[in-house]
Amino acid sequence: MSIKENGVAVTSDRVAYRKMVKRNAKVVQTDLMFLNAYLNNTISKKELLDILNRLLAVGGTTPERVTFILEKLVRKVKKSRLISTRLEEEDAKILEEIAKEENVDKATLVRKWILSKITEHRLEKAAEKYRKGLISIEEAAK
Structure with missing residues (x-):
């Protein structure tokens, strides 16, 4: 492999x-790559388990590694806070319909949208504070 x-x-x-x-190459194990995709809300839990x-x-992968990944999933669920809406x-x-098109469950889709809007909101607020001279460009970039 090159x-x-x-x-x-x-x-x-x-x-x-x-x-x-050992050669100091940047490398990631396949199963952990997919775990990270799930943790970053790129794929759903169902997709991760299928993979x-x-x-x-x-x-x-091995059964031991799958057990490790499942333990990570349980810890993530415990850290999550449930918020419901009507x-x-x-x-x-x-x-x-959109969840079906995107091939994700509804909760994952809503979570992605909410996280996207939170990021957008933070960027807008930081830009506003920067324009008003309340924070530096470095602080706005955070």
């Missing part, structure tokens, strides 16, 4: 992973 300069290698082979780490099952079937029937149907 690695382009400044690239990141992805592997599920333990021996290849160890060799790349882990496929990796197990082809020897791309939607008009028509809005709920639209949400279901």
